Amino acid sequence: MQYAKPKTAAEAARLLGAETGVTRVLAGGTDVMVQLKAGMVEPALIVDIKGIPGIRDITPEAGGFRIGAAVAGLELGDHAALCAMYPGVTEAAQLIGSKQVQGRCSMVGNLCNGSPAADAVPALFAAGAIVRIEGPNGSRDAAVETIPTAPGRISLAKGEIITSVFLPAPAAHSADAYLRFIPRTEMDIAVASAGVSLTIDASGTITAARVALGAVAPTVMLVDACAAALIGTKLDAAAQEALEQAASAAAKPIADKRGTIEFRTKVVGVLARRAAVIAYVRAGGQL
Amino acid sequence: MKTIQVATTINGDATEFVCAPDESLLDVLRNRLGLTGAKEGCGTGDCGACTVTLDGRMVCSCLVLGAEVEGSTITTIEGMSTADALHPLQQAFIDHAALQCGICTPGILVAAKALLDRNPDPTDTELRYWLAGNLCRCTGYDKIIAAVQDAAQKMRTA
Numbered sequence: 261m262q263y264a265k266p267k268t269a270a271e272a273a274r275l276l277g278a279e280t281g282v283t284r285v286l287a288g289g290t291d292v293m294v295q296l297k298a299g300m301v302e303p304a305l306i307v308d309i310k311g312i313p314g315i316r317d318i319t320p321e322a323g324g325f326r327i328g329a330a331v332a333g334l335e336l337g338d339h340a341a342l343c344a345m346y347p348g349v350t351e352a353a354q355l356i357g358s359k360q361v362q363g364r365c366s367m368v369g370n371l372c373n374g375s376p377a378a379d380a381v382p383a384l385f386a387a388g389a390i391v392r393i394e395g396p397n398g399s400r401d402a403a404v405e406t407i408p409t410a411p412g413r414i415s416l417a418k419g420e421i422i423t424s425v426f427l428p429a430p431a432a433h434s435a436d437a438y439l440r441f442i443p444r445t446e447m448d449i450a451v452a453s454a455g456v457s458l459t460i461d462a463s464g465t466i467t468a469a470r471v472a473l474g475a476v477a478p479t480v481m482l483v484d485a486c487a488a489a490l491i492g493t494k495l496d497a498a499a500q501e502a503l504e505q506a507a508s509a510a511a512k513p514i515a516d517k518r519g520t521i522e523f524r525t526k527v528v529g530v531l532a533r534r535a536a537v538i539a540y541v542r543a544g545g546q547l
Numbered sequence: 548m549k550t551i552q553v554a555t556t557i558n559g560d561a562t563e564f565v566c567a568p569d570e571s572l573l574d575v576l577r578n579r580l581g582l583t584g585a586k587e588g589c590g591t592g593d594c595g596a597c598t599v600t601l602d603g604r605m606v607c608s609c610l611v612l613g614a615e616v617e618g619s620t621i622t623t624i625e626g627m628s629t630a631d632a633l634h635p636l637q638q639a640f641i642d643h644a645a646l647q648c649g650i651c652t653p654g655i656l657v658a659a660k661a662l663l664d665r666n667p668d669p670t671d672t673e674l675r676y677w678l679a680g681n682l683c684r685c686t687g688y689d690k691i692i693a694a695v696q697d698a699a700q701k702m703r704t705a
């Protein structure tokens with residue numbers, strides 16, 4: 261195995277594109293190192309992206325924030341302005357692993373690992389995050405929901421890496437929230453999860469919403485029917501019920517040792533409803 | 548496999564080592580530098596026995612490549628006491644019998660110190676959440692929490 265720490269994103273992309281064997285991108289390493297240890301992969305090349313300028317920075321941009329691909333969970337949590345703007349995203353990212361893992365794990369790594377149960381990902385979907393991708397043909401931006409394609413699979417082409425994720429300036433009276441179910445209090449993987457972001461007007465009516473569900477399909481998914489259940493309502497009991505039903509209807513989970521199909525289908529609806537209530541109150545709505 | 552030359556600072560001392568590209572920081576510390584305080588409980592980020600700080604943030608050293616720490620500052624359990632005195636946390640663990648086999652102890656001490664550096668007066672709940680990534684299979688957590696709180700109290704009044 262070779263270890264490389266390029267100084268630019270273009271060089272990282274070139275190295276990854278030129279390598280014919282298995283490659284891994286190393287940011288926080290909290291998934292990659294586990295794969296190495298377990299012998300799941302034997303990469304010919306590991307590209308450590310932490311030498312790329314800006315990759316560990318949180319930078320204000322156009323009223324929102326650009327977050328480098330190697331910014332760790334605790335660094336997000338320590339950034340007061342970001343946490344105030346996107347409490348759902350920052351709380352979700354800080355649910356990943358232990359506090360030790362939080363010292364290293366990144367949201368982009370969480371996304372690129374491709375797990376349907378990744379905690380940061382439903383929140384990023386709900387937030388309308390945009391990733392910046394560097395590749396052989398230069399750089400491009402993509403909506404975060406276009407990245408995961410199947411468990412452990414993402415849509416990046418060979419030689420492409422994500423260098424940052426952009427969280428846009430939220431409209432006035434907007435907020436987000438993320439909830440997951442785990443059978444213990446810490447250090448576990450979501451059995452089901454939901455991220456909600458919404459905007460309300462002066463009367464408390466929801467004018468825009470995005471709802472993403474995790475761990476109930478091969479990838480995290482953005483569910484338009486859930487957003488539709490919210491928009492135009494004041495999140496009254498009927499709207500909450502409609503959201504819950506839409507989420508459960510969209511769920512196509514598997515059964516495994518952590519949860520049955522029936523359990524996940526039910527719980528993801530409950531989580532979506534509760535996350536919507538949190539987001540609504542955070543946005544200034546009254547229930 | 549080509550070896551890599553790495554220059555770093557460990558417990559305040561400039562330290563150079565050579566490692567394989569796929570070698571973890573934990574293996575470097577234990578096998579190349581003789582710093583055997585950090586333990587390998589799992590090797591996969593689940594137990595916290597290998598906890599060290601890397602540029603001020605605590606991490607699982609089993610989830611860090613040795614090659615990655617070029618130019619970084621690391622502290623391990625070996626850097627916790629001074630030549631003449633144990634750290635208050637270490638003394639409190641002895642006073643409260645907060646260890647049995649001791650495998651988890653270095654990681655818990657490093658983690659507890661990292662919390663007290665951020666928050667000198669944590670609640671028990673904050674402490675338990677902070678230490679959720681440190682597994683102990685013998686002592687039981689109550690004594691560990693009591694020891695950390697005792698040390699925190701002594702450190703606040705010191």
Ligand code: FES
Nearest residue numbers: 588589590595609
């Ligand atoms: S040995 Fe590193 S977390 Fe267990």
Ligand code: FES
Nearest residue numbers: 647649651683684
């Ligand atoms: S004292 Fe043995 S594992 Fe904690």
